[in-house]
Amino acid sequence: MKPSIGIIGLGYVGLPLALALAEKHTVLGYDTNKERVASLQRGVDNTQEIPTEEIQAVSIQFxxxxxxLKQCSIYIVTVPTPLKEDNLPDFSYLESASTVIAQLLKKGDIVVYESTVYPGATEEICLPLLEAFSLKVDIDFSLGYSPERINVGDPHNTFKTIPKIVSASNKDALDTLYILYQSVLSAEVYKAPSIKVAEAAKVIENTQRDVNIAFVNELAMMFNAMGLDTNEVLAAASTKWNFLPFCPGLVGGHCIGIDPYYLAHQSQALGYTPELLLSARKINEALPRFIVKDILIKLETHQIDKTKAKVLLLGATFKENTADIRNSKAITLAQELQEEGLHLTLFDPYLIKNNPLTTSLALTSSLSKTEKFDVIILAVGHDQFATIDPLxxxxxKGFGYDIKAYFDAHPRIYRL
Ligand SMILES: NC(=O)c1ccc[n+]([C@@H]2O[C@H](COP(=O)([O-])OP(=O)(O)OC[C@H]3O[C@@H](n4cnc5c(N)ncnc54)[C@H](O)[C@@H]3O)[C@@H](O)[C@H]2O)c1
Incomplete structure (x- = not known):
């Protein structure tokens, strides 16, 4: 008999995974968020990532x-791994999911984690909770880890087309998981030699990105003082065959701005403080403040009274073409601009108006063709902004501030 697969956590990662697996397997989805489950039962993904036709095209129960989920023999965990205060890992979601699975677990089952953690966390934090009711790993059940690499808001890199790493506590489980993921992916499935290697691989992918973006953000801050356009410098340097194509910008979201802290935490607990990684975090976290200061200087240059200035901020999500505002630095930027006394109007076509995080911001649902602003800041490069002509x-007296070098270059539009 084919295995039934239980997906625990139906968010940005869990839902596409569940839908892809449901094309070939029996899949049951479970989420603690009752509203999320109720809307998925109606075929509605309130993250705006997956259209209703795709949800209703497969047979799946939420x-x-x-x-x-008791009938399942493979459990895949895709719950959040955010930070607590002081940037410490918050394992509470993984812990509660593991405790729930422990109560459902039977001999022969496999439990796979997809949430991003630091090397060692799955075996040190989740496994003891799974073993709490007498069943033992590799005797009664198996453990797996397969990090997810989905890129929200990107229609070209999807669950099925992104190569997937699998790892497991024993060879049989590794083979089973390899076949399972291979059955629904068009991309390669890669067998990592251990769970720890797979955990480390995922967390360094995002850390590498964070460090590289921090470098270009630092360049942007330096070149700003030197009167250079960073994007012009990067375009020139990119003509060298091995120059890496990173652009300056705000680093937020649930992954790149979070995962390096998981790695740093474990490293520090083991006695090594990672200097480069933590410096990169510091630089990227400091960017909104740098931009605010720069805008205040430019207001003076343009002789615009900041208490009367009308400011339009384009984009509030953590990156382009998604409704995800978790840990969005565009929102940090908006809040800091408001704290400086600027009157801000925020336009983001993806933003759900009643989101609690944004109630304090003046959101507009559309832009008038005739309204004028003293400052127009582009924080997020949504495709939908392509029709806007800031000029x-x-x-x-007004000026633009284009953080993503999205608009055509113009003397009245500053770039980061
Ligand atoms: N969002 C991304 O682009 C992305 C990409 C790759 C990896 N990841 C990693 O995948 C994991 C999940 O991220 P996400 O973006 O899908 O998060 P999410 O917040 O979108 O989804 C998580 C879901 O899990 C549910 N949940 C929380 N605790 C639960 C529990 N105990 N039992 C059942 N459901 C529970 C939540 O209600 C939510 O719907 C994280 O570790 C993240 O770092 C995310």
Missing amino acids: FDQPQA KSLTD
Whole structure:
């Protein structure tokens, strides 16, 4: 008989995974968020990532209670791994999911974790909770880890087309998971030699990105003082065959701005403080403040009274073409601009208006063609902004501030 697969956590990672697996297997989805489950049962993904036709195209059941998953023999965990205060890993979601699975676990089952953690966390934190009721790993059940690399808001790199790493506590489970993921992926499935290697591989992918973006962000801060356009410098340097193509910008979201802290935490606990990684975090976290200061200087240069300035901020999500605002530095930027006394209007076509994080910000649902602003800041490069011509919406003294080098270069539009 084919295995039934239980997906625990139906968010940005869990839902596409569940839908892909459901094309070939029996899949049951479980999430603690009752509203999320109710909307998925109606075929609605409130993260705006997956259209209703795709959800309704497969046979899948969604539950807000875990008991229904008792018939499953493979459990895949895709719950959040955010940070607590002081940037410490928050394992509470993984812990509660593991405790729930422990109560459902039977001999022969496999439990796979996909959440991003530091090397060692799956075996040190989740496994003891799975073993709490007498079943033992590699005797009664198996443990697996397969990090997810999905890129939200990117229609070209999807669950099925991104190569997937699998790892497991024993060879049989590794082979089973390899075949399972291979059955629904068009991309390669790579067998990592251990769970720890797979955990480390995932966390360094995002850390590498964070460090590289921090480098270009630092360049942007330096070149700003030198009166150079960073994007012009990068374009020139990119003509060398091995120059890496990274662009300056705000680093937020649930992955790149979070995962390096997991790695740093474990490293520090073991006695090594990673200097480069933590410096990169510091630089990327400091960027919103740098931009605010730069905008204040430019207001003075343009003789615009900051208490009267009308400021339009384009984009509030953590990156382009997604509705995800978790850990969005565009929102940090908006809040810091407001704290400086600037009157801000925020336009983001992806933003759900009643989101609690944004109630304090003046959101507009559309842009008027005639309204003028003293400052137009582009924080996120949504494709939908392509029809906007900032020059037409600026007051005579006004200027643009294009963090993503999204608009055509122009003397009245500063770039980061
Ligand atoms: N979002 C991304 O682009 C992305 C990409 C790769 C990896 N990841 C990693 O994948 C993991 C999940 O991220 P996400 O973005 O899908 O998070 P998410 O917040 O979108 O989804 C997680 C879901 O899990 C549910 N949940 C929380 N605790 C639960 C529990 N105990 N039992 C059942 N459901 C529970 C939540 O209600 C939520 O719907 C994280 O570790 C993240 O770092 C995310």
